Amino acid sequence: MMEKTHVCxxxxxxxxxxxHRRVVIDDNETSVRSWEEEPPEAESFWQKEVETLPPATRREVxxxxRTINRL
Incomplete structure (x- = not known):
């Protein structure tokens, strides 16, 4: 069985x-959107564990x- 990466x-x-955040991919640039209020635990985790990552690693996360783009 394959191990999960840290990003995963x-x-x-x-x-x-x-x-609830979803990724938006536009011209190979990414950003995240959320239309719903998140549970405090999820918001705190995102701010502490994801927002503090280097840009390339944050993009991988x-x-x-899930994406809002249509493929």
Whole structure:
């Protein structure tokens, strides 16, 4: 069985805590959007564990979230 990467574990934990953010991909640039208030645990986790990452790693976490883009 394959081990999860740290990036995958961060995204999974955030979602398990009830996080609602989704990634937007536009011209290969990413950003996140949320239309619902998140549980405090998910918001705190995102701020402490994801927002503090280097930009390239933060982008990898964002790409593990569901997207609002149509493929």
């Amino acid at each position: 574990e961060l995204a999974d934990t955030y979602l398990r805590l009830g996080g 964002q790409l593990m979230l």
